Amino acid sequence: MAGGLGAGAGFWGVGCDAGGRAFDINGVVTDSIYVAGDVARAPHVLYEYQFLAMEHWGNAVFGAEAAAHNMVNLQPHYRSVEERRFAAAYGHRGRIAASVTFDHGKWLEYYGKLIE
DSSP states (O other), X not given: OOTTSOBOEETTEEEBOTTSEEEBTTSOEEEEEEOOGGGEEEEEGGGTTEEEOOOSHHHHHHHHHHHHHHHHOSXXXXXXXXXXXXXXXXXXXXXXXXXXXXXXXXXXXXXXXXXX
């Protein structure tokens, strides 16, 4: 146990799912421990689902929003679902290869430059 909480914490942070729910020391997602910000490490699709901490203020804000919602609601909240907007980047071994958006086209130029 890390700090008596029972979370799967290590040198690099605390493993969690996309909703901020921490994994316990056995790798099972908890319903009582939530993490957000630089300490939160979630599986990242662009890096073969390795647990990564996204060290950016936007990620900290969105992660905290999702974690707070999930603490007090029975239905899980994952980022931007209620807005009906979506942007994703696809890659392989750290290189972005494609992007797709739904009602969020402002990101296409940004991802286009990364793909080039």
